[in-house]
Amino acid sequence: MSYFNEIYNDPELSARAKQVLVYLHDRANKDGESWYAIGTMAKDLSLSRSTIKRALELIRQGRVEKRARYRGNGGCTSNLCILLEVK
Template sequence: MAYFTSVYTSELSHRARAVYMYLHDRADKDGKCYPAIGTIARELKLSRSTVKRAITDLEQSGRLRKEQRWRENGGKSSNLYYIKQPDS
């Protein structure tokens, strides 16, 4: 738990904390992951809108960076998220 001390003591909303921890749990060793917003919402039992707001909160706080991913046919795919590891 000490690992997340900076997240727990931050001014982040509860939704942002939950989404951050979800993404952190699914990130690889480089801090990258790409779950769909619908998957995050379903597994955390939050609405899609709440997840989107949480992602915006995390981006504004500098704890998360997202990139849009594209399919070969030009369609959108899930976002790629880069997690900034919290200071312990």
């Protein structure tokens, strides 16, 4: 089954989670890494920031790993999201 068929046919994923997962997949580099800020994702997907945060249920489900990223001065920047293979 293709990656997208797994996403579309997974009854445990909400519609917003599917949308965010496809977005992250589309924006990821060859290593499955994406670093788009919640605000950017919300704007690009025409969703609220709260909706994007709820869609990050993908982390609990083991589909995405989130790592904090920091600027040189120690300030927070966008998180790094890594797409994980579904087991």
